[in-house]
Amino acid sequence: MRAILVFLLIAFGFSWLVAWQIHASGGLGAQGPLTGVGLLSLMMMGPALAAIVCMALFDKGRRLAAIGLRGHGLGTVAKWTVIAWLVPVIVCALAVLATLALSGQTIGDPVAVIAAQLEAAEQDAPMDPGTLLVIQLSVGLPVGIAFNTVFLMISEELGWRGWLQPRLAGLGFWPMCLAVGVLWGLWHAPIILMGYNYPGLGWTGVAVMTVFTTLWTPYHALVRERGGLVAAAGMHGALNAVAGVALLFLSEPEWPWNGPLGVGGLVVLAAGLPLIAWARTGKKKRAA
Template identity: 30%
Template sequence: MRTRTRQEQSGQDRKVRWKAETGVFLAVALLGAGALGALQPATGVPDEVLQLTQFGPAAGVLVVALLWPGRIRARLAGALRARRDTAWAGPGRSRTGLPLLLTAPLIIALAAGAYALLNSDGDARLTDPRSLAHPFALIVLAQLIGACGEEIGWRCWLQPLLRTRFGPLAAPVAVGLLWGGWHVQVFAQHPAYAAGFLLGTVAMSVLLGLALEGVRTHRLLLAGGFHTLVNLGMLLTMDEEDGTVLPMVLFGGACLLAAVPWVLRARGYGHREPSVAPGRIPAAPHGAR
């Protein structure tokens, strides 16, 4: 029987490690979200303002950081501060922040416009921000904080991790499926509702992944800002929260349409692989786990 070389053993260890990190993150994100959701009524924080379940992914990142402290810096590189390496950089891809943020209202306009056209009365389901039970400025701030609580896990930690193993399209598709599956309550709704929601999470994950591919700093604020704009847009223009199928299906379709230009743009530039090749995540300092 052939004895494995040191290089083969090292590769196997890396493969086991990234799977272990991903598994721990997902388990804590799911269980943490459930616990926080159960705790929310006792806090008195209204769901309309902030859903504590959004901090499940942040809890997952925290636990992973405690278990593997020597690797968390590489995972979160570029979330707030500029990266020191050239990974994720691509020609012309560093100025995607504004187009990304503008894509969010485009998604809402497509979904809400189609919803108004398909409604028998022809009316959009618009909500005046002044009619909300809480100050709109407070809701905006809380929504941004909550969105960042999610995105530090999905786009700033899991996306870079999977990107070292998979391509620029496969990685965000996987993140989008996991992100959608994390919203387990959605699957208690009509199958078409759940399908529309899952289509939306995958499409948004793809456009976020491609848009952030060349961004070296403030990735968290960009991802959180996009997420916030989408949430606020749905709050003010849609009535999918009560389980109505049509607006969610239209939302998923709008996300898919909005993702197409980002996919075509990425194909036009060609896929540039990270300078850190798949499976070659920067080694942790000696003695770090």
């Protein structure tokens, strides 16, 4: 318990201090693109810093194993990382379909959305918006997934799934997922209140974000069990890259119909939880 308290104090304290700096300098978007991204990236390092400190203090002699970088074969890690990349693609696609079915809105025109974004930013398109879309889906998306995987492995996932998940495993899989999911969601509170993901929703946005992270946590936890830290980072990396692209295919991507982040996404995630339970039950039967 002492180790977990130290972890939480550092993870939340460091990240929320950075979030306070973002707020004090005018909020999200007020610092310019590079500075804003830099500050958000720095905030994401809070869980990693907490994990590193706790590894040094409490995991002497087993530091790599403590964060899921030892104990899994290379082939197993590769297999589960690929699975972890694919799951968010499937979930986000189903979330778009569920949103269209539940909201009654029409499917969006991604080419028109990209053209509107360029116009709003007062930028000249370097090429036809349709070509930009093809490049984004065929090149930008895979590169984004790969980059996010590496970055999240040394930032958020090093803390949440790398160090914290096994520390709470004694609670049992589902209570552990509830605890990690709620903590993960609440950690986002300062930037959600500044309009990140759920602009204008305030504390309602924090509550929705916490439900979102809690429903995603069993998926992350399963791949962390099977493929270690790399697979968990892969799932988070793919989710961050794909969720925004999914919004291009909705004509009105506003809460509560904002695709993976809205009601459609929550419904799909909840519907998939029995598959997580089945996958873990199958593993236990094979082990017996």
